[in-house]
Amino acid sequence: MSRRPYQREMTSEWIFRHPRYLRYMTREFSCLFIGAWTLMLVCALARLSEGPEAWAAFLEGLKSPEVVVFHVVALAFAVYHSVTWFNLTPKALPLQMGDEFVPDGAISGAHFAAWGVVSLVLLYLAGAF
Amino acid sequence: MARSNKPIVWGPFAAGGTLTAFLTPALILLTLLAALGHAPDLLAYDRLHAFAGHWLAKLAIAGTVFLSLWSAAHRLRITCYDLGVRADTLVATLVYGVALAGTGAAVLYLARI
Amino acid sequence: MGERTIDLEVLRYNPETDSEPHFQRYSVPCREEWVVLDALNHVKEAIDPTLSYRWSCHMAVCGSCGMMINGEPKLACKAFVRDYEGIIRVEPLAHFPVERDLVTVIDDFMDKLKRVRPYIIPRQVKAVAHGEHLQTPAELNKFKQYSMCINCMLCYAACPEYGLIPKYIGPAAIALAHRYNQDSRDGGRAQRQEEIAATEGAWECSFVGACSDVCPEHVDPAGAIQQVKIRSTVDWYKEHLMPWLKP
Numbered sequence: 001m002s003r004r005p006y007q008r009e010m011t012s013e014w015i016f017r018h019p020r021y022l023r024y025m026t027r028e029f030s031c032l033f034i035g036a037w038t039l040m041l042v043c044a045l046a047r048l049s050e051g052p053e054a055w056a057a058f059l060e061g062l063k064s065p066e067v068v069v070f071h072v073v074a075l076a077f078a079v080y081h082s083v084t085w086f087n088l089t090p091k092a093l094p095l096q097m098g099d100e101f102v103p104d105g106a107i108s109g110a111h112f113a114a115w116g117v118v119s120l121v122l123l124y125l126a127g128a129f
Numbered sequence: 130m131a132r133s134n135k136p137i138v139w140g141p142f143a144a145g146g147t148l149t150a151f152l153t154p155a156l157i158l159l160t161l162l163a164a165l166g167h168a169p170d171l172l173a174y175d176r177l178h179a180f181a182g183h184w185l186a187k188l189a190i191a192g193t194v195f196l197s198l199w200s201a202a203h204r205l206r207i208t209c210y211d212l213g214v215r216a217d218t219l220v221a222t223l224v225y226g227v228a229l230a231g232t233g234a235a236v237l238y239l240a241r242i
Numbered sequence: 243m244g245e246r247t248i249d250l251e252v253l254r255y256n257p258e259t260d261s262e263p264h265f266q267r268y269s270v271p272c273r274e275e276w277v278v279l280d281a282l283n284h285v286k287e288a289i290d291p292t293l294s295y296r297w298s299c300h301m302a303v304c305g306s307c308g309m310m311i312n313g314e315p316k317l318a319c320k321a322f323v324r325d326y327e328g329i330i331r332v333e334p335l336a337h338f339p340v341e342r343d344l345v346t347v348i349d350d351f352m353d354k355l356k357r358v359r360p361y362i363i364p365r366q367v368k369a370v371a372h373g374e375h376l377q378t379p380a381e382l383n384k385f386k387q388y389s390m391c392i393n394c395m396l397c398y399a400a401c402p403e404y405g406l407i408p409k410y411i412g413p414a415a416i417a418l419a420h421r422y423n424q425d426s427r428d429g430g431r432a433q434r435q436e437e438i439a440a441t442e443g444a445w446e447c448s449f450v451g452a453c454s455d456v457c458p459e460h461v462d463p464a465g466a467i468q469q470v471k472i473r474s475t476v477d478w479y480k481e482h483l484m485p486w487l488k489p
Contacts (some may be wrong), residue, residue: 035201127170
C-alpha cells in the first residue's frame with residue numbers, strides 16, 4: 001500500500017466560502033477608509049499650520065459631492081470597525097468576578113455605552129449641536 | 130521556536146484599534162458636517178488654531194494620528210497576506226512607512242501651529 | 243413517512259489509482275432523524291464498501307468524524323440530513339492533505355498538540371504523600387472551557403490563516419496551551435510561550451473568529467488566542483522596557 005497524500009490548493013476564493021469570511025474582509029477593509037480619513041486629517045493639519053486663507057480653502061475643498069460620499073462610506077466602515085471591535089472585546093478581556101465570568105454582553109454593552117458618551121461629548125464640545 | 134517580537138507592532142495596533150473604535154466615527158462626523166456646509170464651531174480657524182496650539186492638544190492629536198495610521202497599516206498588511214500577496218516584508222515596510230511618514234508630517238505641521 | 247432519498251456528492255481519492263480527487267454521487271434512502279454519518283454508513287454497508295472515512299462514537303464526543311459538509315466544517319454525526327436541501331456535498335476537512343477519500347493526514351495537528359506541552363508542569367513538584375492539589379471553583383472556571391476540546395480539527399479547517407500558513411500552530415493547540423497556562427496547578431507558561439508566542443504561534447491569528455464559530459464544544463479558541471496575544475504583549479513590553487522586573 002503506497003501513500004500519496006493529495007494537497008488541495010488554497011486560493012483567495014476562501015473569502016467567498018461563507019458569509020463570516022466576507023464579514024471579516026469587510027471589517028478588515030475598514031482600515032483603508034480609517035487610514036484614508038486620517039491622512040486627510042494630516043492634510044488638514046498642514047493647511048491649518050499655513051494660516052487662515054489656506055484653512056478656508058481646505059474647508060471649501062471639502063464641500064464637494066465626492067467628499068461627502070467618501071465621508072458617508074468612511075463613516076459606515078468606521079462604525080463597522082467600532083461595532084466589531086467592541087463585540088470582540090469580551091473574548092480578549094474576560095472578567096472573572098467570584099466564580100463566574102461577567103457575561104460578554106455586559107462588557108460589550110459597557111463599551112458601547114462609553115462609545116456613545118464619548119461621541120456625544122466630543123460632538124457637543126466641537127459645537128456640532 | 131523563539132518568542133516573537135510581534136508585540137512591537139501589535140501593541141500599537143491594539144491600542145490604535147481601540148482608540149479609533151471610540152473616536153473615529155465622531156471625528157468623521159465632524160468633517161462630514163463641514164463637507165455638507167455645516168462646519169461645527171471648533172472647525173472655525175480661530176478656535177481650531179487656538180485648540181491645536183495647546184501642547185496637550187498637539188500631543189493628543191499626534192498620538193491619535195500615529196495610533197490610527199499604525200493600526201490601519203497593520204490591518205492592511207494582514208489583509209494583503211489574506212488576499213495572497215506573499216511579499217510580507219515589502220508590504221510591511223510600505224504600510225508602516227506610510228504610517229510613520231504620516232505621523233512625522235503631522236508632528237511637523239503641529240509644531241508650526 | 244420518515245424516509246427521504248438524499249443525494250450525497252462525496253469527494254473520492256484513491257492514492258493508488260487517482261492522480262487527483264473527484265466527486266462521486268450516491269443516492270441514499272435516509273430516515274428523517276439521520277445524520278450525514280448514518281448516510282455514509284449506509285453507503286459503505288449497502289452501496290460502495292470502498293468509501294473510507296473516520297468515525298467512532300456517533301455522539302459528538304470523540305472528534306473523529308470531522309468533514310466539510312456543503313463547505314462547512316462539521317462533525318458528520320452532528321449534521322442532520324433534515325437541515326439540508328438538495329445535494330449534500332461531503333469533502334475531507336479543508337487545509338489538511340487527503341490520505342484517501344474523506345480521511346485526512348493529521349500528523350501536523352498531532353505534532354502541534356505535543357509541542358505545547360499539554361500536561362501540568364508544576365511550579366514545585368508535590369509528592370503524592372503531601373496530598374492533592376486543592377482548587378476552588380473559581381480556579382477551575384479559569385480553564386474549564388478550554389479543556390473541553392475533542393481534537394476534532396474543525397477549527398483548523400475553518401481557519402483561513404492555517405490554510406494560508408501551514409506552519410501556523412493553530413487554534414486547538416493554542417487553546418490547549420492556554421488551558422494549562424490558566425490552571426492554578428501549573429507553572430509551565432514560560433516554556434509554552436516558546437511555542438505559542440513564536441511567530442507561528444498566536445501571532446499568525448488575525449481574529450477571523452471562524453474557529454470559535456465552528457467549534458462543537460464551544461471552547462472559543464479565538465478568545466484563548468487573543469488572551470495569549472495580550473499576555474505576550476504585556477510580557478514583551480515589561481521585559482524590554484522594564485528589565486529590572488522579575489519575569
